[in-house]
Amino acid sequence: MAKNYYDDLGISRQASPEDIKKAYRKLARKYHPDVSKEANAEAMMQAINVAYDTLSDAEKKKQYDFELDHPQAAYDFNGGGGSDTHSGFGQGFDQGYQQGAHQGNAQGGFQGGDFSGFEDLFGRFGKGFGGGQYQQYSNDSRQQSFRGEDQHASIEVDLEIAFHGATQNITLQIPTYNAYGEPEVQRKTLQVKIPKGMKEGQQIRLSKQGQAGINGGEAGDLYIQIHYKQDDKLRVEGADIYYNIDISPWEAALGQEIEVNTPNGKVKVGIPKNTVYGKQLRLKDKGIPAKVPGHLYLILNIVYPKAETEQQVHAYEDLAKAFSHFNPRSH
Template structure:
């Protein structure tokens, strides 16, 4: 043989299955009939597919290695030429049975999938892992009379955006610019910028996704485009954070408001609310406003984390008041 299957794939005989698949994907990008500019691309692709089908099947690869280890048992032309004759000798030298290339195909594998000789069955495994626009859904079709008819749905794409918590209560339309991998006319991967207007409905919890039909990677050979899934996350701050459907808001409180249990006005993502404080509350206490969290079908709660804040002693009058309070109130917070 002019080139054995390992040489066709540019590999050593010790190559692992992962290395075989990696080399196969690289060669497909070069010789696929729909993108290759090589004159013999279709014939080359048939040889590569036969090599791939043989070497990724453990039993077939073992048989093939036996054939390579005992070349005296085989005679004839190259593995790639149609109509070549091979003679496998049995018993005494010089006597044996003639095999055509089609016989070898039947023994080592069609190399062309379920559509029979001439098809490109190996591509289903390839496109399931390619990750560059050739999505995993296989459509009807086959390789017939030298024209590759099979189409593939484009891969779904995923992106995540971070928005203000108010969007959970009001909804919004967000402009989103993505950099997405595409396959150009030469079969090579390149990055393309895409700008979309994404409508975010109110009531979405962090981690939920918006599906944009047909906005994923382009289909291959006329196949449908994949979808784009946008995951929503909310921007947390020191004062405001979201956990599931619940919202936590830190609210500063004056010492006398906390001590006397006054009613205060609080601006929340759900709007302005009046809150009656319990008397003598301490920093860190939480008040629950039921159903005031993210307004989903089952709304979350809004938790107010009350933080007592002392007025600054930045003037003589303020310092005098603090001294007066220290003298008139016997209070040791460390007791």
């Protein structure tokens, strides 16, 4: 029997999908033109690429196995002759197509009684057996190129960048595949321009900075998701900022103006009289300056000082006398 795709990969027809993949990777390591010293490396790499493209696809493999098991069908179609069933079938198809094209037959390219069984063959074996295989065989002499996969990463930056923007050098460890199809971690340092107004969780697209293409294909894109540094006092939701600030009991009771150091600088805020713990003050459009600006929410936390001196103790005693009617547990 003529050499076939199974022979090209050095496997049997009973090989599992995992065995097919392992065989391909092993041969790719040996014959990849970038690293191989074999004289026929390019031709061998081309052959195993074509073989793997067919055998790694369940439908293509099923179709290919059928052709191996029914060589007479291709033999009859070609009018006999040819020990290599695949190349004979492809050549016969190609010659017929070229002949028809020269004759101006755009519908199919075949004329005359020599191809009377053409439609019957396609009806029995499915259109992929003829037209699809022609495309495959006519492309055997070329390696296909594939675009690299898009990749995703995330970085954490200071919230101030949302208001002013910044250009930063970042180093990422990105999972990818090497020239042999093996997984590895790639360390990549990039200069990233972060525009102001980026919301929490938004992405920046870096064109052609993703996984490299195969056989000269275009590289994929890299998407970097922006997250802002947050803590117990600060959190960001979209373009809105929630900021916990501490105030004194007299500021809460008397209603005073205070100065707050926000992520976008200092602002003066009026505390309403008799403010209670946990009250939120909304500063409109003072959040992230996006296309639709966010708001800054100040969450008020009343902090009571310790009574550490005699004078401070007396102050609390006087406060207790002044509010002797107040019982916080009566509610």
